[in-house]
Amino acid sequence: MASFININPQLLEDQDLRLTEKQKEEIWSRFPKPVDGHYCADAIFEGGGVRGIALLGALRCCEDLGIQWKKLAGTSAGSLTAAFLAASFPINKLEEILSSIDYNGIFSQKTSPFIFNGDPSDDLQAPLWMIVSLLLTQQLGQYSSDPFRDWIAKTLKSRGIETFTDVKRFDPQRELKIVVSNITHCEMWVLPDDLNPNSARLNKDQKSHRQAILQQHNLKHYQDFSIAEAVRLSSSIPLFFKPEQLGNAYILDGGLLSNFPLWIYDRPSGDPLNPPKWPTFGFRLIDQTLNPPKINNALDLFTASLRSMANARDRYHVRHGDQGRVINIDVTKAKVTTTDFSLSSEKKVKLYRLGYKQTKDFFLHHWNWKRHLKERGFC
Template sequence: MTHLALTRFLDERGIRVSSEERQFILQKMHSPTGEGHLYADAIFEGGGMRGLAFVGALRCCADLGLQWKKLAGTSAGAITAALLAANLPITELEEILGNFDYMKFLSRKTSPLIFNGDPRNDLRSPFRMLFCLVVARQLGQYSAEPFRNWLQQILAQQRIHSFQDIQKIKSDRQLKVVVSDISRGEMLVLPDALDPNAPALSDRHKQFRQQILSKSALQYPEQMSVAEAVRLSMSIPLFFEPGRLGDSWIVDGGILSNFPLWIYDVQPRPGQSVAPAPRWPTFGFRLVDSTIGQVSEIQGPLDVFASTIRTMMNARDRYHLREIDQGRVINLDITEASVTPTQFNLTADEKVNLYCLGYHWTKKFFLEEWSWTEHLKKRGFSPTGECL
């Protein structure tokens, strides 16, 4: 495989942030800390292989001097969030994610009876997937172990094994990963969802959480493996085998919340009517594909089933953003890349296109849409952070 130096293509295509553009954008940003750091929190949407656009987006943010505090994501977004939480610099992210052969994730089918063609088309033919799985008596076409082992190795190089290790890097660094519990029909935010002592829990939920900790040989939630949590979050139904938490089957968090922008929003303290103003923004990185929403032809029950699966994997909560959230969402339009979530056999050109699109749309957002002052106003605060 040809080695990709991704940043070279930014210069070749003339889309790199210029010094004048950088100065203009920084004038619209929040104030840096006393040490001169420009912090932000980040939430990443799921999107399978299209998530490579996040790397381009993060390069643009790095060119502006942004550094990350709290991170969260679903599916492919959880992968990005975990690598950032492990303090991997952008150059290493570009090297790792830009040059990896993603077909290695599909190196272990769950059964020799699984017959499929190009993986990019699998979600377009869910009935064929289901038929193969029924015949093979499996719950997913591919084992997720190759992926988990890959991520575990990368994180180990940063001395990250569990969620508690992330806070050893920086005490105020956080990572949250969204998964779907299809046994109980619930969304879980890891590692928080493993805490049996969380307030306002029913006895049933306390027992469930305690059971998970006991079966996983964990004393407290933060001891959970980051690689395992992300592996659970990216387990696309039928495509990858589901994972387990206690007695529950766990799949891709995107079927319940693919874009958890709300996850770090601060609620009012007891006795207060409003929440305190944020010190820095939370940016949501969202993948946009204009082909989603095109009318599907429904002629029979198989079409109903196939369209239901596609809707579940594509619609979710992406179109239900509050008006006050619009100004902090960075929409990465990857339509022209023509890449599907399960297109693990990406070509070099497709990787470059996703990367450059991510950079382009992030730069456009900061130049044309972002304003810290306007963002505070939309959320009910004055530019000084006081409640309006």
């Protein structure tokens, strides 16, 4: 169920795809001044399942511009991209890793031998059957996410990265944040920050809970939390993967509460003497086939309510906080679902090209640092 995307020389040398030197110069003229000789940026990645291959094309475009990443964040599948980018994998290696994921291995451990299902790609199309199956087997998810976590941990370890502390190994200014959903306490958590037992925002019980989590994982400091574990938690699709626990809290896919945390590194605006040194770009996957739902019965109403809860907050923040920094990658033409785990090489290449071309278009026709600062109230 895995095939490496064929980024052959012909594709990368396509005159219509890659940025020319003249185009690079034009784009650089609209960036802030380089820091230590480098154009820097922070990045936020939206979740999007296997369609995230389009992000590889976007990142290749950014690589062509020489952008060096500082602070990174993501939700669900976007957290995987952010984590591997934080590990400073060379772009060629990053493309190889993220486009050739072995889904057979990831879905190798069912939580019960009595869960009878076919292709995992189809499971989420029949949620009622999944619920019935899980009720009969007394399980909370069809698959264990242990193989997924173990693969992430092994891959990151090849770069000497295991914990959130480790990401500063390649750059002392680098940060990584991952969004998860705490469904026990009805809270959105940003890891590792929300594991800090000394946070002034917490009451006594909440501090005790955080301390218990650190003890559960044998940690002395919240920044020593495992990145692989955080990505596993953020990607735990309800019903699909068995939810894991942090202390007494069940944790699920961060996309339930914020699939596009564009706000995560924003600072208060309005101080022209203290503007940000570099931009924060948001990478967002758009599918125009996801039309507004028709509500004809109670089930339609329930489904639309869940969809609104998952997306309304992010859309509000994008509407009010876009400020010319969101790179919208329209993947409609690829005709790929988020769980199309048997994706062909041809469709992978199509997603990749869409990611590169639309990121290129953003930088050529929409990006302007001075205008961005003005919209944010810094000048």
